[in-house]
Ligand code: FES
C-alpha cells in the first residue's frame with residue numbers, strides 16, 4: 001500500500017491490520033517513534049496524522065492510507081531544530097529520552113491548535129507518560145517554545161515550524 005510519510009510517498013508491504021508503529025519502525029526504519037505499552041496508554045508512539053496527534057501502536061496502517069503522516073524525523077533537524085526542540089534543549093527536558101519523541105509530537109499538535117497554552121491546556125493535552133518524571137520541564141519547554149514563536153525570537157525549520165493543523169494528544 002502507498003503511504004504519505006513526512007511529505008514523501010512511500011510503499012509499505014503490510015497486512016492492513018498492522019499497527020502503523022511497526023510499519024514505521026520495522027519497514028521504513030523510522031525508529032524515532034518508540035514502542036512503550038502497545039495499548040495507547042503511554043504516548044511514546046505518538047505521530048501526526050493529518051495534523052492530529054495519534055498513538056501509532058493502536059492505529060491500523062490501512063486507516064491512514066491517503067493521509068498526511070508525520071513522524072519525529074520531520075519535526076526538525078540538527079541544523080534547523082523546531083522551536084520545541086530548541087526549548088527542550090534549553091530546559092534540559094530529556095532524561096533517559098525514551099518518551100521524548102512522543103512528548104514532542106504531542107506538544108507540536110498542542111501548539112498548532114493552541115499557540116499560547118495555559119498550564120491547564122498543557123496538562124489536559126499532554127497525557128504522555130514519562131517514567132523519568134520530566135513533566136515540569138516539559139511544561140516549561142512548551143511555554144518557552146510558545147513564547148519564542150509568538151515573539152519571533154525563534155525561526156524554526158521550514159518543516160519544523162509549528163504546524164498549522166489541529167490535533168490532540170489522544
Ligand atoms: S506504545 Fe503507543 S501509547 Fe504506548
Ligand code: FES
Pocket residue numbers: 093094095096097098099100129130131132133134
Ligand atoms: S525521559 Fe525517560 S521516560 Fe521520559
